[in-house]
Amino acid sequence: MxxxxxxxxxxxxxxxxxxxxxxxxxxxxxxxxxxxxxxxxxxxxxxxxxxxxxxxxxxxxxxxxxxxxxxxxxxxxxxxxxxxxxxxxxxxxxxxxxxxxxxxxxxxxxxxxxxxxxxxxxxxxxxxxxxxxxxxxxxxxxxxxxxxxxxxxxxxxxxFDSIDTEEIRRYIKQNFPEQEISQNIIKLSQGSIGKTIKLNENKDIYENIEKILLNMQNKDLIEIVQMSEEIYKTKDEISSILDYMNVILLKLSKQNIKYIKCIDIVEQTKKRLKANSNYDMCIDNLLFNMIFIIHN
Ligand SMILES: [Zn+2]
Incomplete structure (x- = not known):
């Protein structure tokens, strides 16, 4: 049935x-x-x-x-x-x-x-x-x-429980063979097929976020802000973007403990946004503080 x-x-x-x-x-x-x-x-x-x-x-x-x-x-x-x-x-x-x-x-x-x-x-x-x-x-x-x-x-x-990520990966491979979905996006969707597919529609944004975080160590603030242009324009998606940052930061923290501190910054940003702080300023702060941690 x-x-x-x-x-x-x-x-x-x-x-x-x-x-x-x-x-x-x-x-x-x-x-x-x-x-x-x-x-x-x-x-x-x-x-x-x-x-x-x-x-x-x-x-x-x-x-x-x-x-x-x-x-x-x-x-x-x-x-x-x-x-x-x-x-x-x-x-x-x-x-x-x-x-x-x-x-x-x-x-x-x-x-x-x-x-x-x-x-x-x-x-x-x-x-x-x-x-x-x-x-x-x-x-x-x-x-x-x-x-x-x-x-x-x-x-x-x-x-109703969320669905095992491995099960989702298999299901998507079977039913949407044309969709290429990264393990990180599946992780971010917490076992929801609907959410996985929706997030994947904005795949480019998430790939870019990953690139920003991976490059933080060898870029300066101006370069990072330039790379982050899309974040400033994607207010609607910000809560998923911040969660996605945490998925990546958690991975990075296994090589360098500094990235754990960046997760704190992301969490503070979530709180600020919830309190209706100015959006652009919150993102400025987020990037600046993360760079500061990673470069020091
Ligand atoms: Zn019938």
Whole structure:
């Protein structure tokens, strides 16, 4: 059932078993870092709950409509401008009140459920307290702590783990043979295939970062600042860039302990940026302080 989805075998087994036994919870929370297949698994699970025939490569009405995003017994709710809002929950509740059409169940997935406003969560709570028997709701989130404890206590909670880097390397080789992905980028994505692929889209930036750090010892400040032009222009990517610096610095520190001090500088920069300090100034400081450590 989850043949094309990598990792999280234990959770996949639990869900498969519940399909076989035809026993489901009314509400689930799937939580864990981004890009590890939570939504993919939730959708596959929903499709299988709704399936009328329960067989491989099924062509039942429910599965056909599901694959063409037209199954009236299924809905995926996504945040609207960054948040899942009370209007969306109310709209969902109106639909929940109507009986299923094709199957004898209805499934609702709320993606990024941790962006639900408190109002929206309180509104959803009413449905979780007294769900119609044909309903299953799956909440997908990264930060489970953003959900009210009253919501959490009513859901079956499943934690999704990051995936082993070796497993990701093999998966990408098999499924994206044209993509050349460095070991460092795989490391940076903490076991998330989605993140690996996204980071790889900016591969040039990361290769450049690596070059800057490897050359720090034999270049002066002006040269390093020139090489770092891209960092100044890539504010959106800075949190991944800084994490990537740490991956490289940690490697370098095995040859020279000075690089450990540079990791401190990177961490200080993260804090400064979080405190909304001037971006260019933070990057100036980062480069200057690292050069100072390495050259002394
Ligand atoms: Zn089917």
């Amino acid at each position: 989850f043949d094309n989805i990598l990792g999280n075998e234990k959770n996949k087994n639990i869900l498969e078993k519940s399909i076989k036994l035809n026993k489901f919870s009314h509400s689930y929370i799937f939580w864990g870092i981004e890009g590890i297949g939570k939504k993919l698994i939730a959708k596959e699970f929903a499709k299988n709950i709704l399936c009328l025939e329960q067989k491989e490569n099924c062509n039942c009405k429910s599965c056909i409509e599901f694959d063409s995003n037209n199954n009236p017994d299924f809905q995926l709710i996504e945040p609207n401008e960054g948040k899942v809002r009370i209007e969306q929950v109310r709209e969902m509740q109106r639909k929940i009140a109507e009986k299923p059409i094709i199957s004898n169940k209805k499934i609702y997935i709320i993606n990024d459920a941790d962006t639900m406003t408190t109002e929206a969560q309180n509104c959803l709570l009413k449905t979780l307290e007294e769900p119609p028997e044909y309903i299953t709701i799956i909440l997908i989130c990264t930060n489970e702590e953003n959900l009210l404890s009253t919501i959490k206590s009513r859901c079956t909670r499943m934690h």
